[in-house]
Amino acid sequence: MSLYLFLFMQSMYQYLLRKDLLREVDNMLDDNYYKMLNEFYEGVYVVDNKRKILFWNKGSERITGYTKEEVTNSFCFNNILNHVDQNGKHLCHDGCPLQETIMTGKVIENRVFLHHKNGHRVPVMVKSMPIYDESKNIIAAIEIFSDTDFQKDAFDESQRLKKLVLLDELTNLPNRRYIEQYLKSKYNEVISFKSQYGLLFFDIDHFKHVNDNYGHQIGDEILKMLGNTLRKNTRSSDFVGRYGGEEFIAVLGVTDESELVYLAEKLRNLVRTSAYSLDNNKALKVTVSIGGTMIDDKLTISENIEKADKNMYIAKENGRDRVKI
Numbered sequence: 271m272s273l274y275l276f277l278f279m280q281s282m283y284q285y286l287l288r289k290d291l292l293r294e295v296d297n298m299l300d301d302n303y304y305k306m307l308n309e310f311y312e313g314v315y316v317v318d319n320k321r322k323i324l325f326w327n328k329g330s331e332r333i334t335g336y337t338k339e340e341v342t343n344s345f346c347f348n349n350i351l352n353h354v355d356q357n358g359k360h361l362c363h364d365g366c367p368l369q370e371t372i373m374t375g376k377v378i379e380n381r382v383f384l385h386h387k388n389g390h391r392v393p394v395m396v397k398s399m400p401i402y403d404e405s406k407n408i409i410a411a412i413e414i415f416s417d418t419d420f421q422k423d424a425f426d427e428s429q430r431l432k433k434l435v436l437l438d439e440l441t442n443l444p445n446r447r448y449i450e451q452y453l454k455s456k457y458n459e460v461i462s463f464k465s466q467y468g469l470l471f472f473d474i475d476h477f478k479h480v481n482d483n484y485g486h487q488i489g490d491e492i493l494k495m496l497g498n499t500l501r502k503n504t505r506s507s508d509f510v511g512r513y514g515g516e517e518f519i520a521v522l523g524v525t526d527e528s529e530l531v532y533l534a535e536k537l538r539n540l541v542r543t544s545a546y547s548l549d550n551n552k553a554l555k556v557t558v559s560i561g562g563t564m565i566d567d568k569l570t571i572s573e574n575i576e577k578a579d580k581n582m583y584i585a586k587e588n589g590r591d592r593v594k595i
Contacts, residue, residue, distance in 0.1 A: 335387030
């Protein structure tokens with residue numbers, strides 16, 4: 271639970287008191303402040319210091335299955351939600367977070383399992399917070415609870431989609447879309463702060479020969495080997511991605527062109543000395559041709575990539591396994 275949400279809930283409740291919404295909450299649905307609270311995706315409910323439920327938002331309805339009409343004006347210890355801990359201990363009469371908050375003023379956070387209207391148990395994270403009047407007396411409490419299964423599923427799905435959208439499935443490196451986004455940010459740094467970055471364009475020499483003679487599965491292993499070589503031998507501040515096919519791009523923070531040449535030569539030599547072990551105990555080696563350029567703010571991003579690409583083709587024309595900056 272964020273500090274922002276906690277502070278918002280505190281100010282919200284004071285607002286409810288001033289507007290007398292705790293007595294007439296159903297008549298104030300058009301109030302924008304009230305609507306904000308009601309629309310939280312998390313479950314939010316308010317109890318007075320006797321634990322009578324005064325407010326029940328849509329998130330609470332979604333997670334528990336109980337509507338506000340079924341819950342409002344009842345007491346939370348009536349075993350509506352019937353919280354239990356992981357050992358099956360019932361918490362409504364012994365260990366209730368809201369009760370402890372009301373008695374001690376402490377903010378309580380815990381993982382519990384509530385009773386859904388349909389009978390099953392739902393794992394939730396609950397956070398209960400005291401509400402004070404102007405004389406610093408605890409007059410109520412708010413509990414916020416979130417469906418931990420939903421959070422996990424949402425996080426996993428978010429990570430899956432991020433990986434799908436931004437990472438190359440084979441090498442697990444940034445894909446072309448990610449590369450272009452990253453280049454845009456660095457290009458803006460060059461314009462705004464006069465930062466200096468070098469751009470390297472890699473292409474595996476005779477990669478068609480690898481696929482034709484060893485098969486695409488071995489070709490994929492070579493791509494992964496190259497990706498790992500580049501990623502593990504650049505600095506954490508550097509960026510390496512797969513641009514497409516057998517082409518890779520690196521964006522390196524450098525002071526000048528000579529440093530870019532030095533780093534490109536280092537990577538070229540590391541690639542040429544890497545080897546993939548075949549089943550017949552033989553080793554398959556590849557080389558790369560590398561074209562590069564310092565990122566120039568007088569050119570567009572596409573023109574910078576084209577310049578590095580053209581230099582890569584010059585390196586191939588000069589015999590492959592070469593660097594041309």
